[in-house]
Amino acid sequence: MSNDTSNLRQEFIAFSVATGVLRFGEFTTKAGRQSPYFFNAGLFHDGATLAQLAQFYAQTLLDSGVEFDMLFGPAYKGITLASATAVALAGKGRNTSFAFNRKEAKDHGEGGTIVGAKLHGKVVIIDDVISAGTSVRESVDMIRAAGAEPCAVLIALDRMERSGKDGALSANSAVQEVSQTYNIPVISIGNLDDLFSYLNGAGADPQLQQYKDAVAAYRARYGVAAAA
Numbered sequence: 001m002s003n004d005t006s007n008l009r010q011e012f013i014a015f016s017v018a019t020g021v022l023r024f025g026e027f028t029t030k031a032g033r034q035s036p037y038f039f040n041a042g043l044f045h046d047g048a049t050l051a052q053l054a055q056f057y058a059q060t061l062l063d064s065g066v067e068f069d070m071l072f073g074p075a076y077k078g079i080t081l082a083s084a085t086a087v088a089l090a091g092k093g094r095n096t097s098f099a100f101n102r103k104e105a106k107d108h109g110e111g112g113t114i115v116g117a118k119l120h121g122k123v124v125i126i127d128d129v130i131s132a133g134t135s136v137r138e139s140v141d142m143i144r145a146a147g148a149e150p151c152a153v154l155i156a157l158d159r160m161e162r163s164g165k166d167g168a169l170s171a172n173s174a175v176q177e178v179s180q181t182y183n184i185p186v187i188s189i190g191n192l193d194d195l196f197s198y199l200n201g202a203g204a205d206p207q208l209q210q211y212k213d214a215v216a217a218y219r220a221r222y223g224v225a226a227a228a
Helices: 003-018 047-064 077-091 134-145 174-182 192-200 212-222
Strands: 022-028 034-039 070-073 097-106 112-116 122-126 149-158 162-165 168-173 186-191
Touching: 003 022, 003 047, 003 149, 003 186, 003 192, 034 212, 047 077, 047 149, 047 186, 070 077, 070 134, 077 097, 077 122, 097 134, 122 134, 134 149, 134 174, 149 174, 168 174, 174 186, 186 192, 192 212
Parallel strands: 070 097, 070 122, 122 149, 149 186
Antiparallel strands: 022 034, 097 112, 162 168
């Protein structure tokens, strides 16, 4: 990982903390786990923070080296994320088309479930996080049905934790399972290792550093190793 990439990831974690999107304390996840942190991308809900978030998405995608022709945002959070990322990419000299889906097919006007550009070529799926991988599976099916190729998934944060429930934990995370199932890379702006590095950094708020041990314990219990 280059210094520029590492810095971008740390900047993203700091940005998420500053905007209140990444919080520390005691939270219950969808899997029923008691987590010492919580990431809610739905709180990127004003123009300034969305614009900055889109810059992180766009730069991460460009830095990844993935070849792509367009973006796809699964309903609902992915719609805004893909749209904003397309704007940010255009500002960086890469004008890219995008599309998104409706939850229910429209039976008038242009009809169908896909809105925006026609799905074509290599398509990057953009979402906030991957929990069970349901939206990715649905997106892959729609993209392939249109004759296009899903080439990557781009998310904000990879929690890097084993899927399943206590007593029946998978060896892999939901992100790893998605990557293996569809044979495509899952790219994240930041991950749990970046979060932990931030808490250990000199610039971290002393109020936040009190959560280091809790995050370390959580990672030891549920974490998976970063991809090589």
